[in-house]
Amino acid sequence: MIEYRDVYKAFDVPVLSGVSFTVETGETLAILGPSGTGKSVLLKTTIGLIVPDAGDVFIDGQSVFAADANQLQTLRRKAGYVFQNAALFDSMNVFENVAYGLPEGALKKLGRREVTRRVARSLEEVNLDPSVVLTKLPAELSGGMRKRVGLARAIVGEPQILLYDEPVTGLDPVNAVAVDRLITDIAERTHVTSIVVTHDVEGALSISDRVSLLEGGKLRFLGTPDEFRRSADPLVRAFADRQAAVEAALAGSARSSRMADAKTPVLP
């Protein structure tokens, strides 16, 4: 179980302004929201990649920010993180990248044959042919393949938690659906707790048990995909319904053209 308790974070401006919610074990939660509203920042606080100004995150009851270095390392090993642009190590080939997802010293403890078997299995799980990609460098892969290798690296250590930062951004619709299916398949097969930050509303509604909506650094909605679709909240409607989004954008731009001092379009 992951619990966010009153998380605050500001850079030059406030990004998160007291976010609290809980993600149950085995649950898949999607986080939606306008750009720059702190979704990725919130995801990074989960394993301490960003330290909040106030508040805390608890993984299975253990505080992330009260943990010492060893405890934090253990907490991080419980989680697999899929980065927006895969964040593969440029100087390593696919095998080395994915093998890096195994605990430190795995090559010595498990032996090269076992490590190779686990890496190949992870690549197959994300629908990549190990014999084709194993020796390739990240620069030689397409965007979709890079995302999959990033996912393979995240799952090779058999984590209990998977954190996805915009896993389908930049992918064509076919690859986006394929990645969404992978997220669902992995969650069903391994019962992993998943948090997916995304702009792809349809994908989020199809893969998640619950959906949340962040706006202005606060949690504006948290509920099931059905509740999300039926919500009367104008912002939720703008996300759930494309026509409502168009109307909201038009209303916002009309208002901003009337208001000379308005800096951003205002959603109803």
Next chain:
Amino acid sequence: MMMTKRAPGLVRAIGGVGATVARHAGGMGILAWRTLAALVRGQVSLRDFTGQLFAMGVQSLPLVLVTSVLSGIVTSQQGGYQFTGSIPLYVLGSVVTSSVVLELGPVLTAVVVIGRVGARITAELGTMQVSEQIDALYSLGRDPVKVLAAPRILAGMPAMVLLVGISNLVGVLAGMLAARLTVGLGHATFFYGARLFWHSYDFFYSEMKAWAFGLLIPLISVHMGLLTRGGAEGVGRSTTASVVFMIIAVLVCDALFPPLFLN
């Protein structure tokens, strides 16, 4: 009136620079301490260390050789031009040897290593930072200081000691050859002059500089790389700042050596 208006701004600017220097110095101190801790605990990969030693030392050698040869030749030619007809030419052997060993060898080697290695380290780590590869290391339970910083920082010192030693030797030999070709000074006379004012301590002094520069260059370049923010532009900015800091640090350190170790 002008002074009273300007003074707060000037004080603020000096305070700002002081705070920035203190912040960077503190960051580098922590980095050095964590590197030492990783070394003592045996957490630095020998493979990564030797890889960095090769990249910093062996791969820098051609450029260091070119610089050393040219600095030896220039020193010898200028000395020959100034001494001819006024000072006994055997003194040229001492001037070339002392100039190269005490100053030109360590400093010019440091400048070459800053441009070839320091800039590369900052750009490499900066790119890793802005492309979330450093975050990826943390997320996989790895410490970037142990994996990335320590091998680079620890390899800098032996690499510089090796390079400065070779640079000194090559610079003196090139100066000797140039003295023969330009002012007709024989090898024996050149070495006579060189030995006349030579102190064995000069060699250790030169290598002490190599150790100091070999610590400063990777320490600053790693520190600046890990501080990088803001995409490709940020990498460019931090690489430029890193090179400037490294050159200033090496020159300041070089200026501190005579009062500290030659008196």
